[in-house]
Amino acid sequence: MSDVPPINIYSMTVPVLLNGIKNLTHILDKAEAYAAEKKIDPSVVIEARLALDMHPLRRQIQSVSDTAKGAVARLSGTENPSMPDTETTFAELKERLQKTVDFIKSVDPALFEGAETRDVVLKTPAREINFTGYSYVIGFVLPNLFFHITTAYAILRHNGVDLGKADYLRGG
Amino acid sequence: MSDVPPINIYSMTVPVLLNGIKNLTHILDKAEAYAAEKKIDPSVVIEARLALDMHPLRRQIQSVSDTAKGAVARLSGTENPSMPDTETTFAELKERLQKTVDFIKSVDPALFEGAETRDVVLKTPAREINFTGYSYVIGFVLPNLFFHITTAYAILRHNGVDLGKADYLRGG
Numbered sequence: 001m002s003d004v005p006p007i008n009i010y011s012m013t014v015p016v017l018l019n020g021i022k023n024l025t026h027i028l029d030k031a032e033a034y035a036a037e038k039k040i041d042p043s044v045v046i047e048a049r050l051a052l053d054m055h056p057l058r059r060q061i062q063s064v065s066d067t068a069k070g071a072v073a074r075l076s077g078t079e080n081p082s083m084p085d086t087e088t089t090f091a092e093l094k095e096r097l098q099k100t101v102d103f104i105k106s107v108d109p110a111l112f113e114g115a116e117t118r119d120v121v122l123k124t125p126a127r128e129i130n131f132t133g134y135s136y137v138i139g140f141v142l143p144n145l146f147f148h149i150t151t152a153y154a155i156l157r158h159n160g161v162d163l164g165k166a167d168y169l170r171g172g
Numbered sequence: 173m174s175d176v177p178p179i180n181i182y183s184m185t186v187p188v189l190l191n192g193i194k195n196l197t198h199i200l201d202k203a204e205a206y207a208a209e210k211k212i213d214p215s216v217v218i219e220a221r222l223a224l225d226m227h228p229l230r231r232q233i234q235s236v237s238d239t240a241k242g243a244v245a246r247l248s249g250t251e252n253p254s255m256p257d258t259e260t261t262f263a264e265l266k267e268r269l270q271k272t273v274d275f276i277k278s279v280d281p282a283l284f285e286g287a288e289t290r291d292v293v294l295k296t297p298a299r300e301i302n303f304t305g306y307s308y309v310i311g312f313v314l315p316n317l318f319f320h321i322t323t324a325y326a327i328l329r330h331n332g333v334d335l336g337k338a339d340y341l342r343g344g
Contacts, residue, residue, distance in 0.1 A: 004288050004304050004307075007180050007306065016310050019310065019315075050326055116176050133176075134176045134183075138184070138191065139191065143192065146318030146322060147318065147337075150319050150323060157223055168319060169311075171311050
């Protein structure tokens with residue numbers, strides 16, 4: 001990350017998504033190795049939660065993917081590729097993240113031009129939220145991306161996986 | 173957040189910091205109310221952790237403040253105001269966040285001009301990390317800010333405080 005690109009809606013968003021997914025993949029690698037070393041059924045790790053009414057690790061990973069690919073699709077006007085939440089193994093979760101990265105990298109940065117003022121409508125189960133491209137990135141995409149990466153980290157850390165801040169904050 | 177500012181190092185950073193601190197303050201208000209309602213000594217909440225070798229809630233709040241004021245000081249070339257980590261009550265922690273906001277708002281946005289290419293050296297106990305202003309924001313400031321806000325949320329949520337995603341993702 002030593003070359004500084006022009007600051008625009010692309011450079012304030014896409015490198016953050018890619019770096020977050022890269023670090024999350026590294027964290028998953030460590031969780032998988034921990035389960036193997038301790039002879040823990042991987043599904044115990046993948047289904048671990050911080051509270052009974054919070055989502056398990058699996059869903060945190062899927063939510064990172066959804067946040068990242070949704071951001072790129074909406075900002076660039078590209079179709080959002082469907083990725084059903086069917087993953088149940090570390091290999092499948094990492095493949096989901098890789099497919100997300102492949103999609104992000106397939107989109108021409110030029111398509112993001114002017115996206116900061118574009119209308120973005122986010123449909124949640126509860127309601128529709130109206131954003132501009134800019135308010136969508138700073139008010140939803142970035143906080144939501146890191147929410148799910150950090151929650152994945154917290155689930156693993158709380159359960160004893162040997163992780164440290166440096167695993168979360170690795171450079172690009 | 174309906175008006176879209178020009179996209180630059182200021183607009184990609186400062187509104188994110190302010191919105192994050194605002195939502196964290198709201199989350200702390202709910203934690204304080206929960207402790208009062210359940211007649212729990214507030215210090216039990218403030219010292220709660222997700223793992224014995226992770227920092228307690230108190231320190232998560234202080235780290236959000238440090239990340240935010242450090243970012244504004246380094247990017248704008250302003251002196252970073254010292255805020256010793258002496259807070260032990262909800263009132264003091266919320267005052268710390270308010271002082272952080274006051275500092276952020278006191279800095280002239282014009283001072284951020286061109287900060288994306290400025291050298292930023294971050295001294296950690298372990299080492300010095302060299303960034304540009306841009307790589308500092310995307311590789312450290314934003315992930316670190318949300319790491320500590322989300323960890324504060326996770327500590328409280330894990331311990332039964334009635335919080336939901338909407339408390340974390342409130343608009344600006």
